[in-house]
Amino acid sequence: xxxxxxxxxxxxxxxxxxxxxxxxxxxxxxxxxxxxxxxxxxxxxxxxxxxxxxxxxxxxxxxxxxxxxxxxxxxxxxxxxxxxxxxxxxxxxxxxxxxxxxxxxxxxxxxxxxxxxxxxxxxxxxxxxxxxxxxxxxxxxxxxxxxxxxxxxxxxxxxxxxxxxxxxxxxxxxxxxxxxxxxxxxxxxxxxxxxxxxxxxxxxxxxxxxxxxxxxxxxxxxxxxxxxxxxxxxxxxxxxxxxxxxxxxxxxxxxxxxxx
Numbered sequence: 155x156x157x158x159x160x161x162x163x164x165x166x167x168x169x170x171x172x173x174x175x176x177x178x179x180x181x182x183x184x185x186x187x188x189x190x191x192x193x194x195x196x197x198x199x200x201x202x203x204x205x206x207x208x209x210x211x212x213x214x215x216x217x218x219x220x221x222x223x224x225x226x227x228x229x230x231x232x233x234x235x236x237x238x239x240x241x242x243x244x245x246x247x248x249x250x251x252x253x254x255x256x257x258x259x260x261x262x263x264x265x266x267x268x269x270x271x272x273x274x275x276x277x278x279x280x281x282x283x284x285x286x287x288x289x290x291x292x293x294x295x296x297x298x299x300x301x302x303x304x305x306x307x308x309x310x311x312x313x314x315x316x317x318x319x320x321x322x323x324x325x326x327x328x329x330x331x332x333x334x335x336x337x338x339x340x341x342x343x344x345x346x347x348x349x350x351x352x353x354x355x356x357x358x359x360x361x362x363x364x365x366x367x368x369x370x371x372x373x374x375x376x377x378x379x380x381x382x383x384x385x386x387x388x389x390x391x392x393x394x395x396x397x398x399x400x401x402x403x404x405x406x407x408x409x410x411x412x413x414x
Contacts, residue, residue: 156185157373160199164377168207169385170397171337172315173200173345195370197345202371203378204315204342210382211335218336220286221322224293225300226340229314230347232304246412248306253408259320260402264395296321315341316401323394330393331386338382 159181167174178199182192211217280286280294299321300314307314315337322333385393 156181157369160370161373161377164199164203164374165381165384168203168210168338168378168381169334170400171207171211171319171334171341173204173341175200195367198367198371199374201342201345202374204338204345206375206378207382208335208338208342210379211338214335214382214386216331216335216382216386217339218328218332221293221326221328221333221336222339222343224297225318225321225336226343228297228301229304229307229318229340230344232301233307233314233344234347236305236307249408249412252306253405253412256316256405256408257402259317259324260398260400260405264398264402293326296325299325314344316404319397320401323397330390330397334385334397335382 160178163174163177163181167177175196178196179192182195186192186195208217276295284294286293300318303314303317303321307317318337318340319330319333322328322336323330328336388396
Protein backbone atom coordinates (compact mmCIF):
# COMPACT_ATOMS: atom_id res chain seq x y z
CA UNK A 155 0.00 0.00 0.00
CA UNK A 156 2.87 2.37 0.81
CA UNK A 157 4.59 1.75 -2.52
CA UNK A 158 1.33 2.21 -4.44
CA UNK A 159 0.64 5.49 -2.59
CA UNK A 160 4.01 7.04 -3.41
CA UNK A 161 3.76 5.78 -7.01
CA UNK A 162 0.43 7.60 -7.49
CA UNK A 163 1.72 10.78 -5.83
CA UNK A 164 4.78 10.80 -8.08
CA UNK A 165 2.66 10.07 -11.15
CA UNK A 166 0.22 12.93 -10.51
CA UNK A 167 2.70 15.59 -9.38
CA UNK A 168 5.21 14.84 -12.14
CA UNK A 169 2.43 15.63 -14.62
CA UNK A 170 2.35 19.17 -13.22
CA UNK A 171 6.07 19.75 -12.72
CA UNK A 172 5.87 19.58 -8.91
CA UNK A 173 7.76 17.63 -6.26
CA UNK A 174 4.80 16.23 -4.31
CA UNK A 175 6.09 17.03 -0.82
CA UNK A 176 2.65 18.29 0.17
CA UNK A 177 1.32 14.70 0.09
CA UNK A 178 4.46 12.64 0.70
CA UNK A 179 4.78 13.92 4.26
CA UNK A 180 1.26 12.92 5.44
CA UNK A 181 1.61 9.49 3.80
CA UNK A 182 4.91 8.76 5.50
CA UNK A 183 3.56 10.00 8.83
CA UNK A 184 0.68 7.57 8.44
CA UNK A 185 2.99 4.60 7.87
CA UNK A 186 5.95 5.47 10.14
CA UNK A 187 4.58 7.92 12.76
CA UNK A 188 8.02 9.53 12.97
CA UNK A 189 8.31 13.19 11.84
CA UNK A 190 12.08 13.00 11.29
CA UNK A 191 11.94 9.83 9.24
CA UNK A 192 8.91 11.12 7.31
CA UNK A 193 10.74 14.38 6.50
CA UNK A 194 13.79 12.52 5.24
CA UNK A 195 11.74 10.18 3.05
CA UNK A 196 9.66 13.09 1.74
CA UNK A 197 12.79 15.04 0.83
CA UNK A 198 14.25 12.02 -0.94
CA UNK A 199 11.05 11.42 -2.90
CA UNK A 200 10.82 15.06 -3.97
CA UNK A 201 14.32 14.80 -5.42
CA UNK A 202 13.54 11.58 -7.27
CA UNK A 203 10.15 12.84 -8.49
CA UNK A 204 11.49 16.15 -9.78
CA UNK A 205 14.73 14.65 -11.07
CA UNK A 206 13.23 11.78 -13.05
CA UNK A 207 10.40 13.91 -14.45
CA UNK A 208 12.88 16.66 -15.38
CA UNK A 209 14.98 14.09 -17.25
CA UNK A 210 11.88 12.89 -19.11
CA UNK A 211 10.81 16.44 -19.97
CA UNK A 212 14.36 17.11 -21.18
CA UNK A 213 14.10 14.19 -23.58
CA UNK A 214 10.74 15.54 -24.74
CA UNK A 215 12.32 19.02 -25.20
CA UNK A 216 9.85 20.63 -22.83
CA UNK A 217 12.35 22.69 -20.79
CA UNK A 218 13.29 26.34 -21.32
CA UNK A 219 16.67 26.92 -19.67
CA UNK A 220 16.27 30.70 -19.87
CA UNK A 221 13.30 30.44 -17.52
CA UNK A 222 15.29 28.17 -15.21
CA UNK A 223 17.85 30.99 -15.00
CA UNK A 224 15.45 33.95 -14.66
CA UNK A 225 12.96 32.28 -12.29
CA UNK A 226 14.80 29.37 -10.68
CA UNK A 227 17.88 31.19 -9.40
CA UNK A 228 15.97 34.04 -7.64
CA UNK A 229 13.65 31.50 -6.03
CA UNK A 230 16.45 29.24 -4.79
CA UNK A 231 18.54 32.15 -3.46
CA UNK A 232 15.61 33.62 -1.53
CA UNK A 233 14.65 30.22 -0.11
CA UNK A 234 18.16 30.15 1.37
CA UNK A 235 17.95 33.74 2.65
CA UNK A 236 14.58 33.11 4.28
CA UNK A 237 16.18 30.56 6.58
CA UNK A 238 17.99 33.35 8.44
CA UNK A 239 14.95 35.56 9.06
CA UNK A 240 12.09 33.08 9.18
CA UNK A 241 11.67 33.37 12.95
CA UNK A 242 10.62 37.03 12.63
CA UNK A 243 7.48 36.21 10.62
CA UNK A 244 4.14 34.70 11.59
CA UNK A 245 4.06 31.50 9.55
CA UNK A 246 0.31 31.00 9.88
CA UNK A 247 -0.39 34.39 8.29
CA UNK A 248 2.14 33.74 5.55
CA UNK A 249 0.53 30.39 4.83
CA UNK A 250 -2.86 32.11 4.53
CA UNK A 251 -1.42 34.71 2.13
CA UNK A 252 0.28 32.04 0.03
CA UNK A 253 -2.88 29.95 -0.03
CA UNK A 254 -4.94 32.89 -1.22
CA UNK A 255 -2.34 33.71 -3.87
CA UNK A 256 -2.34 30.11 -5.00
CA UNK A 257 -6.12 30.06 -5.36
CA UNK A 258 -6.08 33.32 -7.36
CA UNK A 259 -3.30 31.94 -9.56
CA UNK A 260 -5.35 28.82 -10.21
CA UNK A 261 -8.41 30.81 -11.22
CA UNK A 262 -6.21 33.00 -13.45
CA UNK A 263 -5.26 29.90 -15.42
CA UNK A 264 -8.87 28.88 -15.87
CA UNK A 265 -10.04 32.37 -16.90
CA UNK A 266 -8.45 35.11 -19.06
CA UNK A 267 -6.48 37.75 -17.15
CA UNK A 268 -5.52 41.23 -18.39
CA UNK A 269 -1.95 42.38 -17.80
CA UNK A 270 -1.34 46.04 -16.99
CA UNK A 271 -0.13 48.21 -19.89
CA UNK A 272 2.92 49.56 -18.10
CA UNK A 273 4.30 46.03 -17.76
CA UNK A 274 4.10 45.72 -21.54
CA UNK A 275 6.17 48.87 -21.95
CA UNK A 276 8.78 47.64 -19.48
CA UNK A 277 8.87 44.31 -21.28
CA UNK A 278 9.48 45.93 -24.68
CA UNK A 279 12.32 47.98 -23.19
CA UNK A 280 13.94 44.88 -21.69
CA UNK A 281 13.62 43.00 -24.97
CA UNK A 282 15.71 45.73 -26.62
CA UNK A 283 18.47 45.38 -24.03
CA UNK A 284 18.39 41.60 -23.62
CA UNK A 285 16.29 39.93 -26.34
CA UNK A 286 14.29 36.86 -25.29
CA UNK A 287 12.22 35.47 -28.10
CA UNK A 288 8.98 33.51 -27.72
CA UNK A 289 7.88 35.34 -24.54
CA UNK A 290 5.04 37.87 -24.50
CA UNK A 291 6.67 39.44 -21.41
CA UNK A 292 10.37 39.53 -20.65
CA UNK A 293 11.33 36.92 -18.00
CA UNK A 294 13.27 39.56 -16.05
CA UNK A 295 9.93 41.08 -15.06
CA UNK A 296 9.00 37.81 -13.36
CA UNK A 297 12.36 37.45 -11.57
CA UNK A 298 11.37 39.74 -8.63
CA UNK A 299 8.11 37.82 -8.30
CA UNK A 300 10.03 34.54 -8.23
CA UNK A 301 12.31 35.96 -5.52
CA UNK A 302 9.30 36.97 -3.40
CA UNK A 303 7.75 33.53 -3.89
CA UNK A 304 11.00 31.86 -2.83
CA UNK A 305 11.31 34.04 0.26
CA UNK A 306 7.81 33.50 1.61
CA UNK A 307 7.70 29.84 0.59
CA UNK A 308 11.02 29.27 2.33
CA UNK A 309 9.63 30.77 5.54
CA UNK A 310 6.43 28.71 5.44
CA UNK A 311 8.03 25.48 4.19
CA UNK A 312 5.95 25.39 1.00
CA UNK A 313 7.40 24.19 -2.29
CA UNK A 314 7.80 27.22 -4.56
CA UNK A 315 7.38 25.16 -7.72
CA UNK A 316 3.61 25.26 -7.39
CA UNK A 317 3.75 29.04 -8.02
CA UNK A 318 6.20 28.84 -10.91
CA UNK A 319 3.86 27.20 -13.41
CA UNK A 320 1.04 29.77 -13.00
CA UNK A 321 3.65 32.52 -13.29
CA UNK A 322 5.04 31.10 -16.53
CA UNK A 323 1.67 30.27 -18.08
CA UNK A 324 -0.42 33.21 -16.90
CA UNK A 325 2.24 35.93 -16.86
CA UNK A 326 4.82 34.99 -19.50
CA UNK A 327 2.27 33.20 -21.71
CA UNK A 328 4.43 30.07 -21.92
CA UNK A 329 2.72 26.86 -23.07
CA UNK A 330 1.59 24.64 -20.17
CA UNK A 331 3.76 21.73 -21.32
CA UNK A 332 6.91 23.89 -21.43
CA UNK A 333 6.09 25.52 -18.08
CA UNK A 334 5.57 22.16 -16.37
CA UNK A 335 8.84 20.76 -17.74
CA UNK A 336 10.75 23.87 -16.69
CA UNK A 337 9.17 23.83 -13.24
CA UNK A 338 10.35 20.26 -12.69
CA UNK A 339 13.96 21.41 -13.17
CA UNK A 340 13.52 24.31 -10.74
CA UNK A 341 11.96 21.99 -8.13
CA UNK A 342 14.82 19.51 -8.58
CA UNK A 343 17.49 22.20 -8.14
CA UNK A 344 15.69 23.53 -5.06
CA UNK A 345 15.58 20.00 -3.65
CA UNK A 346 19.30 19.46 -4.27
CA UNK A 347 20.07 22.72 -2.49
CA UNK A 348 17.85 21.75 0.43
CA UNK A 349 19.38 18.28 0.79
CA UNK A 350 22.92 19.68 0.65
CA UNK A 351 22.16 22.16 3.42
CA UNK A 352 20.52 19.52 5.64
CA UNK A 353 22.38 16.33 4.75
CA UNK A 354 24.50 16.15 7.89
CA UNK A 355 21.42 16.69 10.08
CA UNK A 356 19.39 14.05 8.26
CA UNK A 357 22.08 11.37 8.44
CA UNK A 358 22.90 12.14 12.08
CA UNK A 359 19.40 12.14 13.53
CA UNK A 360 18.04 8.84 12.24
CA UNK A 361 18.41 6.02 9.78
CA UNK A 362 16.03 4.38 7.33
CA UNK A 363 15.85 0.68 6.46
CA UNK A 364 17.69 0.30 3.10
CA UNK A 365 15.13 -2.14 1.63
CA UNK A 366 12.21 0.16 2.46
CA UNK A 367 14.01 3.22 1.12
CA UNK A 368 15.00 1.50 -2.13
CA UNK A 369 11.47 0.19 -2.66
CA UNK A 370 9.97 3.64 -2.09
CA UNK A 371 12.42 5.35 -4.43
CA UNK A 372 11.84 2.78 -7.20
CA UNK A 373 8.07 3.30 -6.95
CA UNK A 374 8.54 7.08 -7.01
CA UNK A 375 10.88 6.92 -10.00
CA UNK A 376 8.44 4.74 -11.93
CA UNK A 377 5.55 7.12 -11.26
CA UNK A 378 7.54 10.28 -11.96
CA UNK A 379 8.94 8.91 -15.22
CA UNK A 380 5.49 7.84 -16.43
CA UNK A 381 3.68 11.11 -15.68
CA UNK A 382 5.36 13.29 -18.36
CA UNK A 383 4.53 10.71 -21.05
CA UNK A 384 0.85 11.09 -20.19
CA UNK A 385 0.74 14.87 -19.91
CA UNK A 386 2.15 15.54 -23.41
CA UNK A 387 -0.94 13.86 -24.87
CA UNK A 388 -3.31 16.36 -23.22
CA UNK A 389 -4.55 19.39 -25.18
CA UNK A 390 -2.87 22.66 -24.07
CA UNK A 391 -6.12 24.44 -23.23
CA UNK A 392 -7.46 21.50 -21.27
CA UNK A 393 -4.15 21.07 -19.44
CA UNK A 394 -4.13 24.75 -18.47
CA UNK A 395 -7.61 24.50 -16.93
CA UNK A 396 -6.86 21.18 -15.24
CA UNK A 397 -3.70 22.56 -13.66
CA UNK A 398 -5.57 25.68 -12.57
CA UNK A 399 -8.18 23.57 -10.80
CA UNK A 400 -5.43 21.41 -9.31
CA UNK A 401 -3.58 24.28 -7.64
CA UNK A 402 -6.85 25.82 -6.43
CA UNK A 403 -7.42 22.55 -4.55
CA UNK A 404 -3.88 22.70 -3.17
CA UNK A 405 -4.51 26.28 -1.99
CA UNK A 406 -7.69 25.18 -0.23
CA UNK A 407 -5.79 22.29 1.34
CA UNK A 408 -3.17 24.71 2.71
CA UNK A 409 -5.90 26.85 4.25
CA UNK A 410 -7.47 23.75 5.79
CA UNK A 411 -4.10 22.84 7.34
CA UNK A 412 -3.68 26.32 8.80
CA UNK A 413 -7.18 26.41 10.31
CA UNK A 414 -7.23 22.87 11.67
